Amino acid sequence: MVEKVIQLRCECNQYPWGKQGSKSISATLCSKTPGTNFKIDENTPYAEMWMGTYPELPSYVLETGENLQDVIDEHSHDLIGRNVIQKFGHKNLPFLPKVLSIAKALPLQLHPNKALSAKLHEKNPNQFTDPNHKPEIALALGDFEAFCGFKPLEDIKRILELAPLQAFLPDIKKPDFDDQSLKHVVRTMLLASADAVKKTTDALLELPKEQFGKDTYIPDLIPRLAKQYDQTDNGILVALITMNYLQLKAGDSIYIPADGIHAYLSGDIIECMARSNNVLNTGFCPRADRDSIDMFTSCLTFSPHNVEESMLRPKQSDKAKSGKTQLYAPPMSEFNMLATELKDGEDETISAVDGPSIMICTKGEGTMKADGKEHKLSEGYIFFIGRGVEVQYNSTKGLQMYTAYVE
């Protein structure tokens, strides 16, 4: 019989947009996992800790050092379970949770749909390392800023009336400004020369602030984004003029569908996605690193199209017996996320899931009883939990846990 509750050791990548040294929650959580020799270097940015079996940054069994993938391969029926294997047609984890620590804007991006991902993977497996789609959720651990989806058409149309932006409008004016007109605007902004972007942003900065109506954040953010990348970066125009700018608080969450445009700007988040790493980038990155603008604009989806549509509102989880757990259920099948918050002395029981889970403790101290054993819980403790295991949490000091699961 395989142990169904497996404590993990996870690793962090060092993308340049990550937070520096111990300012990065992803790095501090990694360093607090017991028994690792990971030491934070204060001069290195730490961006993402991955928890799962994606080969680029896999997780390991803390006790034995085995790759979690090898354990799952050997015991997939016990750990993943028949239900999930049948549902997805493979014997692997269908999701990938991460902790992200963001100091500056991530590339302006979208994750292509399944059909395009399969095509791209076949043509260029080095860049597109799997044939899957990658819808994702981002759950704020504290203040979190993000650009997500498009503003309502009437808002975009109003901003485009500002003199410096008229050049991006379609030549032939249709009676209505619709999603096709918006696609033209996004494409024209992405194709604009470095010089044109600089001139446009300079001209926007010279306008009186009142001209931006409720969107006065636009002139405020131009210098900030220009400092992070360059004032010639096309992402500045697309993000500020066409996309929703969200300022979220701890516990808020957004959902990004396949083909959905997004760029995270700052904060620490728990992210979870379908098992994929496919991405098309067009801005907030060097020009040489950008993918085809035509491909990017041709697969854009126009959902979400306002702030509320971007939000993923939690509800009480019916798996949680003490009612101290919120469920974030995106409109897709690869995973749900649970957020459990317990004050000193409180407890919670999560009933057995008919599929695999990955849980990370992000705050506090306590214990977890599962599969006949008691495990210590503390910041940076991460567990894989196989199918069919009821989990009982006891908090001695303000516990916070996030659990991605599928069934």
Ligand SMILES: [Zn+2]
């Ligand atoms: Zn993304």
